[in-house]
Amino acid sequence: MAAPGENLRINGDRLWESIHEMARIGPGVAGGNNRQTLTDEDAEGRALFQKWCESAGLEMGVDEMGTMFATRKGEDADALPVYVGSHLDTQPTGGRYDGVLGVLGALEVIRTLNDLDIKTKHPIVVTNWTNEEGTRFAPAMLASGVFAGVHELDWANSRMDAKGLRFGDELERIGWKGPETVGARKMHAFFELHIEQGPILESEHKDIGVVTHGQGLSWTQVTVTGKESHTGSTPMPMRKNAGLGMAKILQLVDEIAWSHKPNAVGAAGHIDVYPNSRNVIPGKAVFTVDFRSPDLAVIQDMEKRLAAGAKQICDEMGLSVELEKVGGFDPVTFDEGCVRAVREAAERLGYTHRNIISGAGHDACWIARVAPTAMIMCPCVDGLSHNEAEEISKEWASAGADVLFHAVVETAGIVE
């Protein structure tokens, strides 16, 4: 299939303006966004996106999870569409680019094709996945998970937010429950452009990350139980300090992750001790260990060593410990052909690039189960994401969308 010529570029100014027009909806308190899934702000963002899609001549379809599919027709009536997109929902204190760049970058692909009056063999479908963030309704990547057959629709609809509101009810309330059966669409390929959300590309001055793998993830909630007692009147030999047991396990987590360098990582972001009073020795510590690796065997090894090591530490201290796996997904190897299309696009356009592993979960990680999939990453300032101060440059966004354009259009096939 013919690839676009190397002179073809998207319109970076237009993309940048659209991103910042979208950011006006659900503004955060510190320059970012609070446009959580299935809120009124989400509905407003969807309406703006719909208006833009209609202006670009796309036909909108919506499935029962509220995922939006905006189709530009292809020339071959039998050819499966190339899907391209990400998500418009944000964290409660989220940035302007996470997810949004991937959806509006996809729209910019269409606008550029329209500008140049290019026709493709395969249809191209700009996609906005519902509830990628998972902050309001856990888990993350909910709609793409149902699409890929990972979750049941009924289960997804029954997810509740902190106020006890159901996902399914809130989706109906904002008017975005669609008629399409989730997962009925078949894909020729799926591409997702996303900011890195990490520091590697910026620190190495690379324009483009060619995402070869998605890291697998394992979340283990660890509960260490000791005995609450007075910090003053309990002699050292009589203490059962759950906080100290936790401290030793946190160091073990670090050692385990380093032992699988360079790609494995491990840490605990969530840590609570009880009763959390200055003069009471913690009787309980609850924390979640996050291990990731692109290699499933490594994840399994890390889990095993955590379980054995935590038990040994707690046995020696007279503490008890329970481990519960509270989240996980297997590593993803993205499609060889799609990844090559991304790499060749970066080469053709003269952008510096490197292979990269996606450390975070993305809709593409689920869709890779049901369609040839790849991701493109662009740098973000200081690796900062899920934060209102998240920042990228217009040039980075443009380069990412250029590569997305070339990879998608080559895959969809230009009809001369």
Add this chain to the structure above:
Amino acid sequence: MAAPGENLRINGDRLWESIHEMARIGPGVAGGNNRQTLTDEDAEGRALFQKWCESAGLEMGVDEMGTMFATRKGEDADALPVYVGSHLDTQPTGGRYDGVLGVLGALEVIRTLNDLDIKTKHPIVVTNWTNEEGTRFAPAMLASGVFAGVHELDWANSRMDAKGLRFGDELERIGWKGPETVGARKMHAFFELHIEQGPILESEHKDIGVVTHGQGLSWTQVTVTGKESHTGSTPMPMRKNAGLGMAKILQLVDEIAWSHKPNAVGAAGHIDVYPNSRNVIPGKAVFTVDFRSPDLAVIQDMEKRLAAGAKQICDEMGLSVELEKVGGFDPVTFDEGCVRAVREAAERLGYTHRNIISGAGHDACWIARVAPTAMIMCPCVDGLSHNEAEEISKEWASAGADVLFHAVVETAGIVE
């Protein structure tokens, strides 16, 4: 001065009944008490105590901090009174005995003297110190601290609770702001009976703890600052994990305390990490290190080693650390004569006893600055205190009050 005969005992049943009648006021949710200072429940407890004092023929005085002083006259008009008491306020999820035993044990001393028609040379003053717990209005031991000249009255009145209510306003609201100048009373001696709030006496099967010292305390709030970043997309070498830095410092705290065995202790009961999200590496950890020792030089050594060690740990990890001393008091050596009176009382009564260091702060620790002071401890089940499940036996309470009776009455001097 003549000591009471070894056959003299307080009325353990009456003491036990009074304790459990008081426990009906401000019941907790799990069998304990929630009778926090300056609440309506505190006022109700004070009224019951006042009624009992009046029935016992005592004359009530109240100072500007709301501390209650119920006097049984002595035979010598010039003799300074022997004070005896503790506090009736409780933690939000407090036990039935902490503080209450000391106040009602003191009342039982009076009731027994009345039963036996014993006269003393020195007056005896049953005392209920306001706001010993400090949970609602920090710091703890507030009224005794003003009494001893540690705190200014105006400062104490300006303390605010979590709802923004002032101590002074709440004291007036419940009707217990008295006319007496705080600290104007001069004491011949002060005795406080208290549950151990630790596990030593029970585990060693001792009836009585003869409290020789109050441990000094040093609270250091440690703030470790790293960098919030994604647990998935931040390679190990690029992490600045404040939670991991905290874990290393917690182990250092443990090592430092053990190095000063057997009397020093150290731990962190309060631990918070930020943003405390499963997939964000902690950018900040804030925790409070509690060091205690009966030896001031040891406390100072522990503080120094914490400061130097935390800095070294954080320097090596690319973290920054700030230490702020947020609480402390110097070790207390109780009065030799008063301590001897307690030990001799236990001997005379045939109770097993051992010297003990008070690990917790008590009103007696402040009063020791302005009067000869001693404390008596009785065991508590499993060392549990500041907990609704706090428990002691009637026999333990009776033994403690017997010793209190003998020590107080000997010090006050029986007039034959």
